Amino acid sequence: MRGDLVRIIDGLMRRKGKFDAIIVETTGLADPAPVAQTFFMDDGVGAKTKLDAVVTVADALWLKDRLRDAPEAKNQIAFADVILINKTDLVSPGDLDEIEARIRAINPYAKVHRTERASIDIAEVLGRNAFDLDRILDLEPAFLTAEETHVHEHDHGQEHGHEHGEHHHHSHGNGLKHYHDEDxxxxxxxxxxxxxxxxxxxxxxxxxxxxxxxxxxxxxxxxxxxxxxxxxxxxxxxxxxxxxxxxxxxxxxxxxxxxxxxxxxxxxxxxxxxxxxxx
Amino acid sequence: MSDTSAPIPSLADRARPIEAGAPVVGVHFFGATPVFVLGEEALLFAPADGERRVTIHGGAILASKSDGTRIVTGGDDGKLVATDADGSHQVIATDDKKRWIDQVALGPDGAVAWSEGKVAHVRTKKGELRSFEAPSTVAGLAFAPKGLRAAIAHYNGATLWFPNAAGAAPQKFEWKGSHLGVTFSPDGKFLITTMQESALHGWRIADGQHMRMTGYSARVRSLGWTAGGAFLATSGSEQLILWPFDGKDGPMRRQPKMLAASKARVTMMACHPRQPVVAVGYADGAVLLVRIDDGALIKARQADSQPISALGWDTSGQMLAFGTELGAAGVLTL
The missing domain is CATH 3.30.1220.10 (CobW-like, C-terminal domain)
Structure with a gap:
């Protein structure tokens, strides 16, 4: 949908100075790449705007299903700079850990937040400069840091349905990768x-x-x-x-x-x- | 050419500077009065004896066209407004959902066309209203030079619509991709679209024969027909590109003429209404006049790093007005 996006941004640029940022909300299962590419490929849009970050909101209750049946969901996770795991109040802490591990298996580099009702400090989602060459600082994948200390061990291919009793919590050591996403x-x-x-x-x-x-x-x-x-x-x-x-x-x-x-x-x-x- | 040859003769210091104070997105003339279309809300009437701002929209002005007797503008306030030479203006259409009216076209017989979203509308001179739903968002609108035919650019091609012929099937011209603007050749034989991907596409209307015009360094935002229709002049490169349309095959298997080369990209162009001369505006703020026959240049505005965003001649071809993205403007009387 690049043409539409270019047309709309051209229109918005006529009101330059009257707004701080443009948030492009794609449809639920859109591929974010063509949207992001527009900011690099179109000379007019590229000259007047700067892509800040791709933020993906993952529904804690349904993410595992979507990862199974909607390839776009994986695209959106893989493409993101910031991922909100939302509706955390609707799932158990154990499930949340598993969801986060599944996200990490696809994209260990995004900044992941857990939210209820998408409540988050605005600075965590706007003004990230994620595409700014000067900000390509932290290339350490998050699963190697201490940030996420509890991720469930998981046998490859056994996607869901394991019982809580089997869970074995431990801190991550170097390079231990518990999930591997097939795609x-x-x-x-x-x-x-x-x-x-x-x-x-x-x-x-x-x-x-x-x-x-x-x-x-x-x-x-x-x-x-x-x-x-x-x-x-x-x-x-x-x-x-x-x-x-x-x-x-x-x-x-x-x-x-x-x-x-x-x-x-x-x-x-x-x-x-x-x-x-x-x- | 402008980089290597002798200094270009300049008329730039003869131009009357005008402080528009807002990004200039278009310029038209009522007689000898230049009227600048500002990015938001207003038109700036700039006769030699005093400027006047006329507020006509409640937001951004997204499109403007003029036939010399009125300026018709579409806005993000969902309004289509016609402004007369004395500054009086009236809303001629309102979208009840306040969708952007971002395409406007004026027909040779007084008809006006506009669009919001996928729907294009035509109001005939008699006031009859017709609407047409395109397969996707209307990204370009143009009337044919004769008769009531309108072209609509959209995803994957363009459609010819016959607003007055109830039941006449729209004629489809297909080419994959996003088509953002559309124009008919003055002889009505060719239909040309500008594309998202820095290219033009064209069809010979009689047989649908395709023509592809590529080689641009940027998306083509400005194009027009030289006096007599011999060339289609376009922006989008570091020189003015002129595609030959003087034969029955248009530019097929022919090279464009390239004039007025610069280090800066051409952002706007305006063909002289009578002579084989084109005004060329650049991203560095320069404006050059180029004579098509021999490529001779005259400078009309000095470069100052303000990209030219509006350029237009009066109907006599004696006055050239220009405006920039940063709100500078001017008018040069030749």
């Missing part, structure tokens, strides 16, 4: 060896050209050989945006990290390709 994954890449820009750019451009329809989001912070500055990039499907960000600091570990979130991504191929970009 949507993230591939996290990391190396402390400098990359060769003459290898990396052709590789990543080819990757999004060939796999772009399955790559929902990607972002990265890169350390290039003989380059004193950090290079940051982000992308939506086939569109990539990147720039030098700032000089590496003395006290900073010079390493390259990137993440690709998408549908049935060829993880081995992506890993091998990334490795081949090492200078």
């Amino acid at each position: 949507m994954q993230s591939v996290a890449l990391r190396t402390d060896k400098p990359l060769d820009p003459d290898k990396f750019f052709p590789w990543v451009q080819d990757l999004v050209a060939t796999e772009g329809k399955d790559i929902l989001r990607c972002k990265g912070i890169l350390s290039f050989k003989d380059d004193p500055e950090r290079f940051v990039f982000q992308g939506v499907h086939m569109i990539l945006d990147g720039d030098h960000q700032r000089a590496w600091r003395e006290d900073e570990k010079r390493e390259s990290r990137a993440v690709f979130i998408g549908r049935k991504l060829p993880e081995d191929k992506i890993r091998a390709g990334f490795e081949s970009c090492i200078a």
Whole structure:
């Protein structure tokens, strides 16, 4: 629906200064990508607006069903920068943990909030600068941090119906991934060896050209050989945006990290390709 | 061309500056009086002897057209307003759900067309009202040069509608994608749409033959026919693009003429009403006049980094008015 969106934003731009932000509420099962792409692809819209963040509201009561029967639901989770698990008062704490783990399996990078009646501090959903290259700071997936301490252990393929008595709470250790989503994954890449820009750019451009329809989001912070500055990039499907960000600091570990979130991504191929970009 | 050749002769300091004070989204003339359409609420009448703001809408002005006797505007207040040369104005249609009226077209015989959402309306000169529901949101509206035929641009093509011929089947022209604007060639033989994807699409009306006009660096927002209809002039590139329409095949298998090259993108253009000359407005604020025959240039406004957002000639072709996104405006008498 890009044409309609462009037309409406063109209209709104005539009232510039009379509003603070534009919230685009898509229909319940819309694909957020074409909406996001409009902000990068259309010259008029892109020049006058800035995409702040994609916020997904997940209904705690029904999310598991939707993840099963509506592929768009996974898209919306995978694409999000901020996810509200709403109606938390309607499900048990144990179920909530499981829902959050299911979300994390699809998108470990989004900021997740639990809400009742979508009650949340406005600053948590507006003014996030999630597409701002300067803000691609935290590429640590949330399941490796202490934030979510209790996630249920879960056998692969056993999607639901397990009893509470079987639940085994424990803190997350390094890289323990309890859920694996069959369709949507993230591939996290990391190396402390400098990359060769003459290898990396052709590789990543080819990757999004060939796999772009399955790559929902990607972002990265890169350390290039003989380059004193950090290079940051982000992308939506086939569109990539990147720039030098700032000089590496003395006290900073010079390493390259990137993440690709998408549908049935060829993880081995992506890993091998990334490795081949090492200078 | 403008980058490398000798300095361009300039008439810029002869222009009369006008402080519009709001983004200018269109400009029309009543005789020698330029009237600037502001982004919100008002028209600015700017005759040489004093400016006057006339408030006509309760919000953004989304579309404007003029036939020289009236300016018809659509707004996000759901109103269609006709304003006369003396500033008097009347609401000629109101959408009861306050939907945006964002497309307006004026017919050669006094008819007016407008749309909100998927529905296009025509009011004939006699005051008869006709409506037509398009397959998707109406994104462009135009009358054919002769007779009461209207073209509607929408998703996946354009539709020709015959508001006065009850029962006449609309004629469909299909091409996948989002079509945002539409125009007929002055001889009525071709229908051209601007597309979301930085391209034009065209059909020869007689046989539906497609033509695709690509190569733009941006979406085409401004287009018009040169005097006599020899060329379709368009914005959307770092030079003025002129597609030849002088033969029976239009631009098929032909290259466009490209004139008035610049580092800045062309944002608006306005064809001189009588001469083979086009006024070209750029994203850096410059306005150039270019003669189609030899590409000769005259500067009409100096670059100042305010993107040109409105450009128009009076009917005699003696006066050129321009306005910017940031609220500067001016009029140059040649």
